[in-house]
Amino acid sequence: MLSDCIDISTQSKEQQNQASNYPYFVYNFPPAPLMEFPNTSIPQLQMRNSTDSVYKDNIQIPSFLQGLSMPSFQFNNSNQFCVNEQKVYIPPVANSLASYFHDQSTQKLKQEYKQNRIIIGTQTLCDIEIVLIQRYFDIKTQLFCPPNIRYALNEDKAISNLTWLKDRIKNRYKKPIKDSMFDLINVLGNMNEQEIRQINCFQQFSSQGFDNLEKQVPKSIKEEKPFSEMMFEIQILIAQFLLTKF
Secondary structure, three states, X not given: OOOOOOOHHHOOHHHHHHHHOOOOOOOOOOOHHHHOOOOOOOOOOOOOOOOOOOOOOOOOOOHHHOOOOOOEOOOOOOOOOEOOOOOOOOOHHHHHHHHHHHHHHHHHHHHHHHHOHHHHHHHHHHHHHHHHHHHHHHHHHHOEOOXXXXXXXXXXXXXXXXXXXXXXXXXXXXXXXXXXXXXXXXXXXXXXXXXXXXXXXXXXXXXXXXXHHHHOOOXXXXXXXXXXXXXXXXXXXXXXXXXXXX
């Protein structure tokens, strides 16, 4: 009688070794306790932002699995698909080095910021223009040059702050205002450092360039902030820039 079954005991060792070289598949069937487990429903994966295992609330863990470490599949978390016991640990020395390098880079950035006249000067001009635009917003086209004018920034570190500021202003304001701003800068530039630091009131300068603008400013705005008060704010901004060391 023919049979498909092969008795391994009747095979020679050479045949057994030859058979072991062929690939084969092992089907791991679950053990009997798992197959007999009454709860055969498949739990739905819950999205939660916590470290609890997704199996905790959905399946009653059998006694033979209790005590084993179950993986926690975390969502909306930076450490996704990590076992609960896997924690990112940074030694204190590494923390100290990271803090040190951060402080060094921050300090270097602050020093470069203080030494960069283009950054400080541009910020000063923006602050001045905020003061002017609050008063002359409706007639700003008479105050500022067109924004599409191209000009090269003067990066010469040998020139004074006064010269650098004039070079920038000549490309930002139209001629009557530009001439008046030059006069204002010259008044402050002719003062020594001690006199500039003691400025506490409006310094007179040739303000003819603002005459036409002031005629168009509503009376309510003039009463709220007189021209001398507005220009005093601008004088303080210019004085601070002139005293800055680069």
